[in-house]
Structures are given as structure tokens and as C-alpha cells.
Amino acid sequence: MATLTPITESTAHLDLATALPVVRESTTSRVLVNNDLMRVVQFTFDAGEMLTEHTSPRAVVVQLVSGRMRFTVDGDEHLMGDGDIIYLAPGAAHALVADTACRMTLVMVDVAVATGV
Template identity: 30%
Template sequence: MSDKIKNIVKSEIINLSKEISNEKGQIASKTLAQNDAVSITIFSFSKGEEISTHESNGDALVSVLEGKAKVTIDNKEYLLSKDDSIIMPANHPHSLYAEEDFKMILTVVF
């Protein structure tokens, strides 16, 4: 388990959307950091793909890089587009659904 950022070039300007591609019928992910305090992952969702309702023991910040997604927290739905962000609070049920192909960066703070 690394406590530093990995799987991405450092000391260069990057476009996070280009770090992961959309694949039809799939959800893809690329972990950038993972330790006991934080997890940072880039995701791409094909239209119609979803992560079903679950809970996390950390606050999870979703920031949409491209496309549109429906985020449900405690049975309340939110429609997010490029540049929108929302925090899914720790220990609250939440889910994500791709309204269209979309990419996000997920930062979970434990």
C-alpha cells in the first residue's frame, strides 16, 4: 500500500479525463492513491452503467470530469454534469448511475 500518488505522470500538466477511457458496457477505474487516510480514483462509466447502493466509512467527494451522472444519497437524487461536485457523507447509503458516458474523480477521506 503506497501513501503517495501513483499511476500518473508527475510535475507535468495533465488532463484527468484523458487518463482513462470509456468502454461500452463497462466501468473502468484507475487508482491514484490509496492508504488509511485517503483514496483517490478516476472512474469512467459507460452510459447506463451504475454502482448500486452501498455505504462507505469515509466522506466521498465526487467531481465530474465529463458527461452526466445521477448520484443518489439517502434516496435523494442529484443530477451532476461536468465540473459539478457532491460529497456523499460517510455511513449514508449512496449510488451512482451514468445518464450518459461520464468520467469522475472520487476522493474518499477516511
């Protein structure tokens, strides 16, 4: 499990393109922030790599930093390019296929913690 990032402490994660390069025929990831409120993960995908359909109990924001991918949410496919963002409501079924080498940042927010519910 990733090290906890205290909510009360700021952090910086620099030079991620060097620290987490796209690896041939692979999907890689690095957890950048991890605490009770949120989790931030950066992924890289080589062309043709995919994540099969799954869900998350958290609200999720996906930003494609670079590349092209097909991102499916609840059966609707979206063609994503550099800088595009998709918001996923908690429980939304989603999957992806990288059409080119890609770098993606995923931010998951625990809605119960964020709203006090």
C-alpha cells in the same frame, strides 16, 4: 490492492483521459492515490452503467469531471453535469446511473486519521 502512496511524497497523474478511456458497456477505474489518509480513484462509465446502492466508512467527495449522471444520496436523486460535486458523510448510502458516457473522480478521506480520533 493498489500500491501505497506515501503521504510525504508528491505525485502527478497526467493524461488520464488517454490512460483511462471510456470503454463501451463498461465501468472502469484507476486508483491514483492510496494511503492511510486518503484514496483517490478515477472512474469512467459508459452510458447506462450504474453502481448499486452502497456506503463507505470514509468521508467522500465525488466530482463529475464530464458527462451526465443521476447520483442518489440517502434516497435523494441529484442530476449531475460537468464539474458538479457531491459530498458524502461517512456511512451515507449512495448509488449512480450514468445517463451519458462519464468521467468521475472520487476522493475518500479517513475521518479518524484526519481528525486524530
